[in-house]
Amino acid sequence: MSITTPLFQHHKHCDDIFADAExxxxxxxxxxxxxxxxxxxxxxxxxxxxxxxxxFPAFEAATGMTSGPTEVxxxxxxxxxxxxxxxxSGLAERDGDAxxxxxxxxxxxxxxxxxxxxxxxxxxxxxxLGASDLGDNLAQRLKAS
Amino acid sequence: xxxNLSFDQAPPISVPYRFFLTAPWFGMLAGLLLAWSGGDGLGxxxxxxxLALTHLAGAGFxxxxxxxxxxxxxxxxxxxxVWRPRLVANVIHPLLVLAALLLVAGLLFxxxxxxxxxxxxxxxxxxxxxxxxxxxxxxTPATGMTLWSMRMAIGGLAITVLLGSLLADALARGLNLPLxxxxxxxxxxxxxxxxxxxxxxxSYHVVPMFQLTRPYPLWFxxxxxPLLLLLLCAWSSRLLLDDDRWTTPIALPLLLLFSAYAxxxxxxxxxxxxxxxxxxxxYFRVAMVSLLGFAxxxxxxxxYPPFGDDPxxxxxxxxLVFVGVFVSATAGMMYKxxxxxxxxxxxxxxxxxxxxxxxxxxxPADDMTGQLRLHVLALLxxxxxxxxxxxxxxxxxxxxxxxxxxxxxxxGAARRYRMFTDQIRAVALHP
Ligand code: HEM
Ligand SMILES: [Fe+2]
Numbered sequence: 057m058s059i060t061t062p063l064f065q066h067h068k069h070c071d072d073i074f075a076d077a078e079x080x081x082x083x084x085x086x087x088x089x090x091x092x093x094x095x096x097x098x099x100x101x102x103x104x105x106x107x108x109x110x111x112f113p114a115f116e117a118a119t120g121m122t123s124g125p126t127e128v129x130x131x132x133x134x135x136x137x138x139x140x141x142x143x144x145s146g147l148a149e150r151d152g153d154a155x156x157x158x159x160x161x162x163x164x165x166x167x168x169x170x171x172x173x174x175x176x177x178x179x180x181x182x183x184x185l186g187a188s189d190l191g192d193n194l195a196q197r198l199k200a201s
Numbered sequence: 202x203x204x205n206l207s208f209d210q211a212p213p214i215s216v217p218y219r220f221f222l223t224a225p226w227f228g229m230l231a232g233l234l235l236a237w238s239g240g241d242g243l244g245x246x247x248x249x250x251x252l253a254l255t256h257l258a259g260a261g262f263x264x265x266x267x268x269x270x271x272x273x274x275x276x277x278x279x280x281x282x283v284w285r286p287r288l289v290a291n292v293i294h295p296l297l298v299l300a301a302l303l304l305v306a307g308l309l310f311x312x313x314x315x316x317x318x319x320x321x322x323x324x325x326x327x328x329x330x331x332x333x334x335x336x337x338x339x340x341t342p343a344t345g346m347t348l349w350s351m352r353m354a355i356g357g358l359a360i361t362v363l364l365g366s367l368l369a370d371a372l373a374r375g376l377n378l379p380l381x382x383x384x385x386x387x388x389x390x391x392x393x394x395x396x397x398x399x400x401x402x403x404s405y406h407v408v409p410m411f412q413l414t415r416p417y418p419l420w421f422x423x424x425x426x427p428l429l430l431l432l433l434c435a436w437s438s439r440l441l442l443d444d445d446r447w448t449t450p451i452a453l454p455l456l457l458l459f460s461a462y463a464x465x466x467x468x469x470x471x472x473x474x475x476x477x478x479x480x481x482x483x484y485f486r487v488a489m490v491s492l493l494g495f496a497x498x499x500x501x502x503x504x505y506p507p508f509g510d511d512p513x514x515x516x517x518x519x520x521l522v523f524v525g526v527f528v529s530a531t532a533g534m535m536y537k538x539x540x541x542x543x544x545x546x547x548x549x550x551x552x553x554x555x556x557x558x559x560x561x562x563x564x565p566a567d568d569m570t571g572q573l574r575l576h577v578l579a580l581l582x583x584x585x586x587x588x589x590x591x592x593x594x595x596x597x598x599x600x601x602x603x604x605x606x607x608x609x610x611x612x613g614a615a616r617r618y619r620m621f622t623d624q625i626r627a628v629a630l631h632p
Contacts, residue, residue: 072474075413079476138554157561164541167410175345
């Protein structure tokens with residue numbers, strides 16, 4: 057198991073919650089949809105902050121690359137948090153179009169983001185940080201969320 | 202390390218859009234040509250009308266849409282940098298449009314001068330595209346089967362255009378070449394080596410992403426492209442061997458491979474996590490069902506002579522593969538890429554994201570599904586018209602209208618991009 061395996065697996069976990077939240081709200085089941093959405097938001101937040109507070113700083117310290125890929129990833133986290141905010145207001149107002157439009161946008165952004173991480177950034181991190189115990193920390197933090 | 206990996210290098214939005222907005226016009230021309238010429242033109246694969254229709258679809262619609270998608274995908278999906286994309290697109294796009302029109306006119310009017318004129322323009326336009334794309338694809342440090350499929354596909358395009366040019370030159374100057382064999386090899390590289398190879402490679406990336414399916418199994422992605430390449434090389438050996446006994450033993454595995462891709466994709470869609478359907482997922486399903494239909498009919502052409510001996514059978518295959526598979530798949534892709542690109546580029550203007558309209562505000566969902574329904578109707582009419590020539594005019598007209606609707610939807614997205622840009626800039630100036 058590599059350092060970033062927990063993050064990798066957590067992406068799939070978030071995808072599952074996303075799909076359930078989207079279909080519940082799409083069917084007008086705002087009650088269940090709201091709960092699933094809250095779970096989605098907290099899981100994604102846990103994911104973003106684990107990367108921003110643990111993985112990225114360690115990577116930057118090890119490689120000296122502070123303005124490269126990690127900076128782009130932080131920017132995309134910001135965008136995704138914003139879209140989650142839009143979904144949240146759509147949900148509060150029971151506005152199906154606003155919710156599903158923001159959800160659709162989040163999905164594509166999130167998938168692109170995840171692919172860039174899984175295919176490029178995570179392998180770079182595994183290379184640079186292979187000998188550290190960061191993987192356990194990440195796993196614990198995600199499990200606790 | 203990854204030296205020149207571009208993490209965030211989407212090309213200017215005008216680059217993909219100029220290709221996307223051109224593609225449907227070729228479809229409209231094809232529909233109108235059929236509506237004008239009527240059913241006699243569909244009698245066999247060698248009528249001037251069918252040859253012109255083939256290239257309106259293949260060298261027009263498909264080549265435009267796929268070029269636009271390549272420019273967009275290479276940086277985003279495989280981390281490559283196309284050299285000066287705006288400049289390259291500015292040069293290549295008009296060349297490819299002109300070349301396609303010359304070629305189609307040359308085929309339709311059996312005019313040697315037009316055919317001869319098309320060849321250098323095509324070699325220049327497509328050559329430029331192949332060079333720019335190949336350079337980017339070979340310099341990216343990324344790996345993976347999407348990248349490899351794109352590399353093989355761009356090679357497939359090069360072979361297609363070279364063989365097509367040879368054919369056109371041979372027709373124009375009356376050269377003594379084995380035209381039928383050459384055509385069969387040309388079309389195999391066009392549809393298999395270029396278009397399907399690219400579609401498969403892009404599918405590995407976008408099918409899981411848009412619909413939250415499982416990924417294509419690694420053994421599948423690793424096997425499909427190389428096997429396709431191998432079978433196409435075997436198919437091309439007919440040029441040297443000139444032995445018809447090999448046609449069926451090579452054609453059947455090829456068709457089986459097509460079905461494997463179609464079935465795999467349908468199965469992934471069927472078992473996906475995301476439950477919401479939209480125009481893109483439906484379009485993909487239409488494309489995959491058509492591909493299955495193509496494979497079954499293609500096998501029937503080889504194995505069941507009463508069907509295979511009818512000259513219309515090949516035209517039926519053509520409708521399935523061009524309109525059913527590739528126009529559907531590319532339209533579905535454009536319906537997903539365009540709204541997302543609008544959003545992505547608007548959000549880069551620096552406005553707070555909450556001020557940027559979400560993807561669903563870019564093309565109304567009802568317009569996309571309505572257009573999809575009309576496209577499916579047109580496809581069914583075209584398939585029927587192969588056997589009932591009286592339907593041909595209606596079918597052509599329906600296809601023209603559905604392509605016009607596609608153009609309208611895409612133009613609408615581009616217009617909204619302009620409008621929202623102005624709004625965001627105005628707010629930024631006078632907060
Ligand atoms: C790039 C996408 C292209 C596709 C998808 C494509 C597809 C096809 C197909 C399917 C046929 C067989 C038509 C039939 O059996 O009825 C064909 C024939 C032909 N193609 Fe293409 N083609 C492409 C590009 C070109 C180019 C660039 C040229 C020339 C510059 C060209 C020249 C020809 C000619 C001359 C024939 C007819 C041969 C004959 O009548 O004997 N094609 N093409
Ligand atoms: Fe991330």
